[in-house]
Amino acid sequence: MSALELSPYPGDKLQSLEKLALCRESQLSMLLTLFGERSHLSFPSIFIYGHTGTGKTYVLQTALRTLELPHVFVNCVECYTARILFEEILNQLYNHCPGPENEFSSYERCDTFNEFVRFFKRATASRGLRNETVYIVLDKADLLREMDANLLPGFLRLQELTGDNVTVILLTEIAWETFRPNTGCFEPLTIYFADYSKGG
Numbered sequence: 001m002s003a004l005e006l007s008p009y010p011g012d013k014l015q016s017l018e019k020l021a022l023c024r025e026s027q028l029s030m031l032l033t034l035f036g037e038r039s040h041l042s043f044p045s046i047f048i049y050g051h052t053g054t055g056k057t058y059v060l061q062t063a064l065r066t067l068e069l070p071h072v073f074v075n076c077v078e079c080y081t082a083r084i085l086f087e088e089i090l091n092q093l094y095n096h097c098p099g100p101e102n103e104f105s106s107y108e109r110c111d112t113f114n115e116f117v118r119f120f121k122r123a124t125a126s127r128g129l130r131n132e133t134v135y136i137v138l139d140k141a142d143l144l145r146e147m148d149a150n151l152l153p154g155f156l157r158l159q160e161l162t163g164d165n166v167t168v169i170l171l172t173e174i175a176w177e178t179f180r181p182n183t184g185c186f187e188p189l190t191i192y193f194a195d196y197s198k199g200g
Contacts, residue, residue: 017066024059030191031063034167038069038132042167043189044159047179049172050193056171057139059193064135070127071135076143082151086110086119089136093123113154117161124164133165141170142179153185160186 021028034043048056064071072092079085087106091097096107108119124130136158138144144152154161155168168188172179176190 013066017063020062020066021055021059024055024193027055027191027193028059028063031060034189035063035067035069035133039165040133041165042133042159044167045156045186045188046167046169047172047176047188047190048169048193049175049179049190051173051195054193054195056193060137060169060171064137069135070129070132071137073137074139076138076140080143080147082113082148083109083111085138085147085151086113086116089116090119090123093120093127093134113148113150117154117158120158120166121162121164124162124166130164133167135167135169137169137171139171142172142174144170145179145181149181152181156186156188 017028018025031046034046036042048060050056061073063069064073072089074085074088074092076085079088087108087110090108090110091106094107110116110119124134136155138155144155155170158164158168159166170179170188176188
């Protein structure tokens, strides 16, 4: 995988990724190019789409875990309201697991996007993550369109709003042209995962 040889990540991790992400070399190479080095300012938002079973979630999760990049992975089916979504992101950032010992409560109660921006900045500062990219992955992201109108535009501008080095990655089955909200918003960089039978 010659394109990965230029990556700043350790060779053993890249070799491991190459074996784990068979038939997705071009998408993986593009992701690593966009990720850049841990401390470099990254692209604010990435939109990854393709049919079910094309390896979108697997390749992304595998890359983030193998390279040990700070990230949050949230399924929008489970986080069906803005508040649940905000609190799940913050819980993962703080490694907080709601359970009997904390009365199943979240680390922070967070009702609005403005509160989320403030709490997110506090979380990255307290975890020592201000100088490296934090990735927020929103799987089944098309469900965001059924939530508050400011949610999707807000996530697409999260890097600007927080002043942090954060990249929001949206995973979905539908193309950006269908997904794009009616109101003007920041345009993400798009990556397409074709069906395995079609190559690419």
